[in-house]
Amino acid sequence: MSQYIISVGREFGSGGRVIAEELAKRFNIPIYDRHLITAIANKTGLTPEEIEKYNEKPKNHLLSRRVNGFSNSIEDNIAEMQFSFLREKALSGESFVVVGRCSETKLRDFKCLISLFILGDREKKIRRVMEVYDLPEDKAKAFIDKKDRKRKRYHNYHCEGHWGDSRLYDLSINSSRLGISRTIDLLEEYVKARISEE
Amino acid sequence: MTAAQIFAIIIFVGMFVMIVLDKIERHYVTLGSGALTLLVVFGICMHSGNAITDTLAVKQFFTKDFWYQVTESESKGINWATIIFIAGMMVMVEGMAKAGFFRWLCMKIAYLVKCRTVPIFITFMLMSAVLSMFIDSITVIMFLAAVTIELATLLRFNPVPMILSEIFCANLGGSATMCGDPPNIIVGTSLGFSFFDFLTNTGLCAAICLVISMIFLYFAFRKEISGGKHEPVDLSKFPKPSEAITNKKDFVISSVIFGLAVLLLVTHATTHLTVASIGLFIAAVTLIAFGRHAKELLKKVDYKTLLFFIGLFVVVSGLEETGILKLIANFIGDISGGDVRLMIAIILWVSAIASAFVDNIPFAATMVPVIQSLAESSGVPISTLAWSLSIGTDIGGSATPIGASANVVGTSVAQKNGYPIGWGRYCKKLAPATVIVLAISTVYLFVRYL
Numbered sequence: 001m002s003q004y005i006i007s008v009g010r011e012f013g014s015g016g017r018v019i020a021e022e023l024a025k026r027f028n029i030p031i032y033d034r035h036l037i038t039a040i041a042n043k044t045g046l047t048p049e050e051i052e053k054y055n056e057k058p059k060n061h062l063l064s065r066r067v068n069g070f071s072n073s074i075e076d077n078i079a080e081m082q083f084s085f086l087r088e089k090a091l092s093g094e095s096f097v098v099v100g101r102c103s104e105t106k107l108r109d110f111k112c113l114i115s116l117f118i119l120g121d122r123e124k125k126i127r128r129v130m131e132v133y134d135l136p137e138d139k140a141k142a143f144i145d146k147k148d149r150k151r152k153r154y155h156n157y158h159c160e161g162h163w164g165d166s167r168l169y170d171l172s173i174n175s176s177r178l179g180i181s182r183t184i185d186l187l188e189e190y191v192k193a194r195i196s197e198e
Numbered sequence: 199m200t201a202a203q204i205f206a207i208i209i210f211v212g213m214f215v216m217i218v219l220d221k222i223e224r225h226y227v228t229l230g231s232g233a234l235t236l237l238v239v240f241g242i243c244m245h246s247g248n249a250i251t252d253t254l255a256v257k258q259f260f261t262k263d264f265w266y267q268v269t270e271s272e273s274k275g276i277n278w279a280t281i282i283f284i285a286g287m288m289v290m291v292e293g294m295a296k297a298g299f300f301r302w303l304c305m306k307i308a309y310l311v312k313c314r315t316v317p318i319f320i321t322f323m324l325m326s327a328v329l330s331m332f333i334d335s336i337t338v339i340m341f342l343a344a345v346t347i348e349l350a351t352l353l354r355f356n357p358v359p360m361i362l363s364e365i366f367c368a369n370l371g372g373s374a375t376m377c378g379d380p381p382n383i384i385v386g387t388s389l390g391f392s393f394f395d396f397l398t399n400t401g402l403c404a405a406i407c408l409v410i411s412m413i414f415l416y417f418a419f420r421k422e423i424s425g426g427k428h429e430p431v432d433l434s435k436f437p438k439p440s441e442a443i444t445n446k447k448d449f450v451i452s453s454v455i456f457g458l459a460v461l462l463l464v465t466h467a468t469t470h471l472t473v474a475s476i477g478l479f480i481a482a483v484t485l486i487a488f489g490r491h492a493k494e495l496l497k498k499v500d501y502k503t504l505l506f507f508i509g510l511f512v513v514v515s516g517l518e519e520t521g522i523l524k525l526i527a528n529f530i531g532d533i534s535g536g537d538v539r540l541m542i543a544i545i546l547w548v549s550a551i552a553s554a555f556v557d558n559i560p561f562a563a564t565m566v567p568v569i570q571s572l573a574e575s576s577g578v579p580i581s582t583l584a585w586s587l588s589i590g591t592d593i594g595g596s597a598t599p600i601g602a603s604a605n606v607v608g609t610s611v612a613q614k615n616g617y618p619i620g621w622g623r624y625c626k627k628l629a630p631a632t633v634i635v636l637a638i639s640t641v642y643l644f645v646r647y648l
Binding site: 043044045046050054061062063064065066067069070072074075077078080081 | 218219220327336338500502503557599600603605607608609610611613614615616618620621
């Protein structure tokens with residue numbers, strides 16, 4: 001397969017972003033996560049801070065309305081811009097890794113899509129968030145809940161399937177079982193197998 | 199309260215909540231709610247076959263009055279005239295868009311004023327209002343906003359104030375005629391008013407308000423508008439208006455059809471052709487004229503909106519047949535104590551406030567039977583209440599980014615091009631402008647009709 005797109009959905013604290021970054025490095029392809037924000041900022045003239053404010057955020061239903069596919073919600077429009085950007089990249093034939101952004105659904109028409117979902121044990125995720133963000137346990141728990149709730153609402157609003165539902169992804173894996181590093185190794189093997197197969 | 203009334207209210211409120219939540223497409227919501235109304239309210243609770251046939255109003259198609267009307271009459275149930283007219287206009291507008299008419303018009307005007315920012319600002323506001331008198335504001339704003347952004351990039355000015363002003367003027371222009379805004383079509387066809395009735399009543403009010411709004415918007419945005427590039431504009435670097443025309447023959451045809459539609463609408467009180475006939479005729483002429491592209495135009499028609507209307511009319515009929523709307527009318531009559539001034543103010547301002555937050559189409563459809571009932575019980579001329587309702591629903595929608603379709607489309611086009619317009623940015627200037635226009639309209643209604 002000359003083109004391959006690795007989509008990485010993730011629970012907060014599962015190490016999904018680190019896994020995606022490492023996969024991008026190992027396959028020597030670009031990754032679109034924060035970079036997506038910069039790319040859209042360059043394209044539209046918005047500042048990355050402005051985009052970040054509305055990034056992967058569900059819209060407020062009471063304050064927004066949709067008419068003939070147009071929406072007044074900035075969150076919706078930022079999301080649409082990201083989806084279009086990803087489609088453009090996919091159509092251009094480029095191989096890349098993308099983190100979140102409903103990419104497993106938005107790019108599902110592309111045969112070269114390899115969709116992964118990274119989950120983790122709650123205790124492990126809490127410990128990781130405490131370490132990475134230097135937070136006490138109660139704050140880390142609340143942070144995880146808030147982030148995952150936000151991602152779930154965002155995903156389920158823009159897609160038909162449910163966030164984290166294994167039927168949406170080619171492979172769902174619990175990174176707490178093998179640890180992040182060995183999970184990456186395993187996923188690398190899986191991606192290689194997929195690439196060589198098709 | 200009877201079971202039928204309770205169910206009618208539950209279905210209506212449920213429908214509104216579902217529309218606001220936007221989880222399911224709104225035409226499915228109204229059609230589902232309409233089906234429930236027919237089944238539960240009319241069938242199970244009322245056992246009334248007549249209520250169902252009156253609501254579906256299919257017989258209308260076979261009456262002469264539906265197509266050719268010498269005396270004005272009111273309609274009940276599904277307002278098929280509104281649906282046929284809107285469908286016809288959609289076909290015409292698709293033809294115009296395909297030929298490049300709107301883009302050509304925008305570029306032509308920009309050229310005529312030599313692409314200078316302030317004259318573009320003024321002429322685009324005016325164009326937005328005038329076009330919206332005949333064409334749906336969604337189409338008007340979609341093209342105007344896109345060209346505004348294109349010009350803003352070339353002339354290096356911020357397009358947001360201009361887009362906001364265009365939105366405001368589109369809503370204002372829409373209030374001037376019977377076909378300018380869906381609430382007006384509903385009010386006009388339900389109560390038997392003509393295009394000319396609207397033009398001489400809401401139209402005059404809109405004209406006064408437009409002049410004042412343009413002055414207000416100019417002063418509100420003058421710093422941002424005149425802050426652009428000041429060196430002389432090199433017109434040779436700009437895209438030529440003629441480049442917007444995709445096909446000259448289609449362009450001429452669509453312009454002629456548009457002129458014909460305007461002529462038929464302006465004269466329909468004299469020719470006795472109903473808006474349903476005009477809609478059907480215009481659609482037929484457009485389809486014949488576009489020949490092999492007719493299928494393409496038909497495919498582009500927004501069937502979802504038409505289905506949304508059908509479901510909506512059924513749900514509102516549920517409230518009407520069960521007497522809920524009469525109760526609301528009596529309530530308005532009671533709190534106004536028979537004072538016409540208060541009645542007008544309540545209808546105008548309540549319609550405006552409601553339309554600022556919820557879709558003004560279901561609101562207007564619900565309020566038409568209410569004002570009919572109120573006019574009967576209070577003796578106030580129905581026309582006075584109708585103009586209050588039309589102005590309130592059309593103008594009130596300008597106050598917030600979700601109040602009217604044009605607002606949503608305009609802000610969306612701006613956002614997709616890197617100009618985010620949040621609630622704060624939108625309401626800062628347009629909410630006061632709306633209040634000013636509503637205050638002027640209140641005075642206009644008092645002076646002219648009391």
